[in-house]
Amino acid sequence: xxxxxxxxxxxxxxxxxxxxxxxxxxxxxxxxxxxxxxxxxxxxxxxxxxxxxxxxxxxxxxxxxxxxxxxxxxxxxxxxxxxxxxxxxxxxxxxxxxxxxxxxxxxxxxxxxxxxxxxxxxxxxxxxxxxxxxxxxxxxxxx
Numbered sequence: 001x002x003x004x005x006x007x008x009x010x011x012x013x014x015x016x017x018x019x020x021x022x023x024x025x026x027x028x029x030x031x032x033x034x035x036x037x038x039x040x041x042x043x044x045x046x047x048x049x050x051x052x053x054x055x056x057x058x059x060x061x062x063x064x065x066x067x068x069x070x071x072x073x074x075x076x077x078x079x080x081x082x083x084x085x086x087x088x089x090x091x092x093x094x095x096x097x098x099x100x101x102x103x104x105x106x107x108x109x110x111x112x113x114x115x116x117x118x119x120x121x122x123x124x125x126x127x128x129x130x131x132x133x134x135x136x137x138x139x140x141x142x143x
Contacts (some may be wrong), residue, residue, distance in 0.1 A: 023115055030111035034104050037062075043071050044105045047081060047097040065104060080104055 024038070024140035031041030039061070046052065055122050056074070058065040072095055075081040080101035099106070108117075122130065 002036070022118075023112075025113045026114040027108070032107040033111055034107055036104070036108075037071075037072050038127055039067075040075055041105075041108055043075060044080060044097060044101050044108075048102060048105050051094040051096045052086070053086070053092050053094055075101070 006085050026028050027041060028038040031038050034041070036044070042061055043057060046057060047048065052060070054065055054068055057072075058068040061068065072081060072083070078100075080098055082098055085092045085094055119127065
């Protein structure tokens with residue numbers, strides 16, 4: 001019996017592009033339901049992982065620091081983030097998500113129905129495998 005052909009990198013990239021597009025659309029709608037832009041929602045999601053300097057947030061979001069300043073100004077005005085002087089370097093301002101910012105981030109995730117429904121169709125073992133694969137592809141650094 002012949003072995004099924006393996007999926008090549010181009011096919012994986014195409015499926016990943018489709019998947020990320022669906023995720024981004026779902027995220028954008030959920031953020032809008034909380035009166036946030038996708039960029040504001042992304043900033044909250046990044047800050048949910050922990051405080052960040054403005055430059056670090058800009059790098060993570062792959063945008064110019066001047067864009068991040070505007071995003072943070074609007075989030076701060078809504079009480080979703082706050083600025084704090086760094087304990088180790090007073091010249092650096094750290095951005096910290098507030099309890100209200102965490103609540104809004106949770107609300108966005110809860111409203112991402114397309115993404116949640118798709119992931120919920122996976123069994124626990126498949127979710128574990130998907131997590132491990134995504135971590136290997138995007139998070140793990142070569143030794």
